Amino acid sequence: MAKKITIALVGRPNVGKSSLFNRLIKKRKAIVDATPGVTRDRLYGEMEWEGRTIAIVDTGGFLPPDEATPILPQVIIQCQKAIVEADVIIFMTDVRTGLTPIDVEIMKYLRKTQKPVLCAVNKVDGEKQLQDLSEFYALGVEKIWPISAIHGHGIYELIDEALTLVSAEETKEEKIPSMAIKVALVGRPNVGKSSLFNRLVGDERSVVSDIPGTTRDTIDTILKYDDKTYLFMDTAGLRRKTRIKTRLERYSVKRALRAIKHTDITLLLLEAPEGITDQ
Ligand SMILES: Nc1nc2c(ncn2[C@@H]2O[C@H](COP(=O)(O)OP(=O)(O)OP(=O)(O)O)[C@@H](O)[C@H]2O)c(=O)[nH]1
Ligand SMILES: [Mg+2]
Incomplete structure (x- = not known):
């Protein structure tokens, strides 16, 4: 049987991680609010997709460890733990604020972990925001995934891609014995x-x-x-x-x-x- 997959939602405060989390697990488990820094702990939820059970982990707003920060250091430790546990990381940014230097820093940090990372740009609620996506390619990623956590646009494409990445890793692991x-x-x-x-x-x-x-x-x-x-x-x-x-x-x-x-x-x-x- 295929193992349970863990996907962590990571990103700076207020980009909509908890909104996506609730949407995916179809429960209002995480508190969603317009104030940045709402989530503090790791929150776990589960979803079924393509016959597999996926653990979704919501995290508090992440700032790279060396940023001077108004966020509690414990929140960052929680994020780091979630990152370590995850098979795939969904790194979330926000089209409404545009790309920020903190996003760039977080991406750098995530790259060092060598985990598969999908870069999702949230709050793309309509056509209008699609025009603002190009700047996010400055993150140095091959693909940007526009989503709207509130409307549900693009979120299952994202999960499909996460599964593809995990399957690729699993096949690699299976092949290891020959090498x-x-x-x-x-x-x-x-x-x-x-x-x-x-x-x-x-x-x-x-x-x-x-x-x-x-x-x-x-x-x-x-x-x-x-x-x-x-x-x-x-x-x-x-x-x-x-x-x-x-x-x-x-x-x-x-x-x-x-x-x-x-x-x-x-x-x-x-x-x-x-x-x-x-x-
Ligand atoms: N327009 C729009 N707003 C969104 C979307 N997703 C989230 N929001 C809003 O963004 C704000 C922050 O959402 P949260 O889900 O709490 O964000 P978060 O990343 O969990 O924030 P922290 O826990 O504080 O780090 C809320 O006011 C949400 O309603 C979206 O797809 N479109
Ligand atoms: Mg939150």
Whole structure:
């Protein structure tokens, strides 16, 4: 199943983030007001689109962290958290005020995060405002998305595009294993391969027990370290062929051997008290 997508709405105060948020989640959850700086916390809502659940996150008006600001620093921290969590960021600006230096600063900040960003120009309620869009290309984006949060113009095109961007990222992620450096942890049963594996990937990824032969399938996981991508594999313990009794163990060993065949690096794990044996 496709994972839940998170879209964060980010932009300077008063551009209409909360209005868009309410419109997308079809609830009046966020407070909308003509006063800038209304929203402070992160607000979460959900929408269904194209069979996927999308979490929409409304944020308070964002100013780049080094701006001298009337906005509470906590609001900015909330925004930053929302940005980190997001798969796609909808960066909102406002056609009525036109492009401001703060918009430019925010865009610079967002670019550094390397997240996909869609640049939406809000309050394009009619034909008249369409004429005022060109200045927003100064943000250095390929495309500007004119929307009207109040009237709903253009908002689902925006969500469609966000989904396309996420799918592209997902496909990229799926392809990683072929480019990744493949590392298999190999060794006799019970030497601690899974414990090491979990430690390396920083997660309880493999079941660990003191029963020899706990791992049956070859468990793999992607690990990013030092700008490199690794596909780490935990394998079933290997024993001499003559000692393999059960079909299950034979299957496990087969998979472990297959993993070894396709790895770039095989880490042979030994148990110190025992030293090298002739397995
Ligand atoms: N004309 C027009 N006004 C809009 C539109 N969207 C929002 N507004 C108005 O813009 C003002 C600010 O809207 P909000 O949704 O509160 O903006 P915000 O970005 O959440 O603002 P903060 O939470 O203060 O950062 C309100 O008066 C809205 O009615 C729109 O599409 N067209
Ligand atoms: Mg708001």
